[in-house]
Amino acid sequence: MLNAFLERNLARVLIFAAILAIFVYGMTAAMLGTILPELSDRFRLTPSQNGAIAFAQALGLMIASVGVGPLLDTEGDKVGLTLGLACILLALLLLPKAKSYGSIVILLFVLGVGGGIVVTGANALVSGVSTAHRAAALNLVNLFFGLGGLATPFISANLFGRNWVRLCYTVASLTAATLVIHAVTPMPAPVGASGFIFTQIGPILGRPLLFLLGFFLFLYVACEVGVWNWLPRHLIAQGIPESRALNILSLGFALGLLVGRVGVSPILIRVPAIEVTLAASVAMAVTTFLMLRTSKPAVAAALVFITGLSMAPVFPTALAITGTAFPQMTGTAIGFVVTCGWAGLAVSSRIIGAIAGGDPLRLKKALLLIPAFSVLMIVLNLAIRPAVQ
Numbered sequence: 432m433l434n435a436f437l438e439r440n441l442a443r444v445l446i447f448a449a450i451l452a453i454f455v456y457g458m459t460a461a462m463l464g465t466i467l468p469e470l471s472d473r474f475r476l477t478p479s480q481n482g483a484i485a486f487a488q489a490l491g492l493m494i495a496s497v498g499v500g501p502l503l504d505t506e507g508d509k510v511g512l513t514l515g516l517a518c519i520l521l522a523l524l525l526l527p528k529a530k531s532y533g534s535i536v537i538l539l540f541v542l543g544v545g546g547g548i549v550v551t552g553a554n555a556l557v558s559g560v561s562t563a564h565r566a567a568a569l570n571l572v573n574l575f576f577g578l579g580g581l582a583t584p585f586i587s588a589n590l591f592g593r594n595w596v597r598l599c600y601t602v603a604s605l606t607a608a609t610l611v612i613h614a615v616t617p618m619p620a621p622v623g624a625s626g627f628i629f630t631q632i633g634p635i636l637g638r639p640l641l642f643l644l645g646f647f648l649f650l651y652v653a654c655e656v657g658v659w660n661w662l663p664r665h666l667i668a669q670g671i672p673e674s675r676a677l678n679i680l681s682l683g684f685a686l687g688l689l690v691g692r693v694g695v696s697p698i699l700i701r702v703p704a705i706e707v708t709l710a711a712s713v714a715m716a717v718t719t720f721l722m723l724r725t726s727k728p729a730v731a732a733a734l735v736f737i738t739g740l741s742m743a744p745v746f747p748t749a750l751a752i753t754g755t756a757f758p759q760m761t762g763t764a765i766g767f768v769v770t771c772g773w774a775g776l777a778v779s780s781r782i783i784g785a786i787a788g789g790d791p792l793r794l795k796k797a798l799l800l801i802p803a804f805s806v807l808m809i810v811l812n813l814a815i816r817p818a819v820q
Contacts, residue, residue, distance in 0.1 A: 687739020
């Protein structure tokens, strides 16, 4: 009876499995920021060591994303997703038992590897089973990344009293349940044998479109991370109280991302994905520029919310464009483009911090990098357009 149900509703079951995986990834993506204060106190970590831990996680994301594509295409999505979830589970179970700074670095690297595999595999899975409405489905699924990211700090602060050990074991339990679901769920077979796949990698990497899409996502992630990491400091420098600045980030930007992905899904059923990303890029350029020009809390909150709405469809819709453009090597192509996005995550704050130095007044100028990158996204969108229409 279970097999008959799965056969009749396979697409829905697979999308549900992908939603669980993306939700778990969202929770782990917010894990470091949530537990780092307690880890720093327990192991007496310096700011440079904190940075090294964060870099280890980002490095794991990048390596896994670029390396898992061929695995997905040769062995299937199930192998990749179960491997990624197993890495996350292992890291979360061992992290509370860590005895040193070095072990934390290794475990956060493993957590990053698992996250990189999961986010690439889940998006590739949805891309493959939702060809008719790929962009809408990917936006809906990636909505749960934001929910997972909100859930981790909320649970920690309101249910566990910032007990990071209980938080790790709770997220590990959810990861284990998700791993079991993926292990028993039938998933599409790989596109072909390994020999066939690897003869296709050269031609895929030889298409300029793949690099244009990768650079587009690099710019976008750099913009989004720039807002997440630097907006509160910018608002505080404009005279806005810290608590108000943090609420503007969470209830403004994060909520805008969530609402935007819900709202854009039905639009993408009727409007081409390339048009949506162009409109989003234009809106990003305008709203991020205006966001940096105001010191009034109410105006800043409104502009930050609209910025979140503008950014919401870009990441999943860019992956949808990639999946459509590379139907035979979807996992490899999506893995490459996602890796370019993680590169934006790795360098964004470093660039902004280097420009700003320690001067709050220079931070405002440094953050102009965000609308500038948004303008470059418009140019790239126009360059990509002929190849995807």
